[in-house]
Amino acid sequence: MQLIADDLSKIYNSHQGDILALDRVSFRTHDSEFVCIVGPSGCGKTTLLKILAGLILPTGGEVRYEGPRSDAPLNAMVFQEDSVFPWMSVLDNVAFPLEIRGMSRPRRHAVAREFVNRVGLGRFVDHYPRQLSTGMRQRVGIARAFACNPQVLLMDEPFGALDPQMKTVLQEELLALWSAHARTIIYVTHDIDEAIFMADRVIVLSGQPGQIMADLPVPFGRPRAPAVRTHTAYLAMRERIWALVRGEVMKVLGGAA
């Protein structure tokens, strides 16, 4: 499935006046591509994902999904903050979107159990979110997104609230899941290292209003060992993206970069 963002703009009307959050953003993904979008806080990353998900409408431009016909849902979104239901067990949380789609209870529980196992929560199927750590709850969100088998997966800083060790482990888990269940992923983060480690391609957004400043292929194959982070090409790419983002942050601070 290919996702096309065609000249997307978004203006929010607030009581402080109009806010231009996104300014003519265009890109096209390839089939099963892992695209990371990085940019400073407030640059419109969440806005862009919500538009791609169809949760809000752009002020200008359009989103298109192009690919073979399928019964699978077009997209699923994993949010930055906890999006699990506190009153449901881990298994029921993961099975919930399948229930909405009318899948029988034994069938949806079988599918949910498979993905709960895949994210390492097999022993916790009957636990409730309050009994889990933040990292485990994010794993539930990821299992749920994969279980509903969307054609495109939209992820908004899903590991943003985790400590660096947990983040690294979940990044590797997500890549393993993605290689077993390939599909297009749009993954938003403000973490440049995370973007380069995970993505086939990194799109860099400017500060508000978000505009595409760079669209860079990541020159590493798969599977990707953690040691790529010490590669010269990795460091050069990190430097290049950081220079762009730093310039944007400095504009906001009103200082010289």
Ligand code: ADP
């Ligand atoms: P990011 O996810 O990159 O941090 P957002 O997409 O959340 O950025 O926000 C982009 C800009 O739009 C920010 O200036 C934010 O304050 C503004 N914004 C976001 N949502 C709304 C809204 N519902 N109403 C008004 N302004 C908003």
Ligand code: MG
């Ligand atoms: Mg955001």
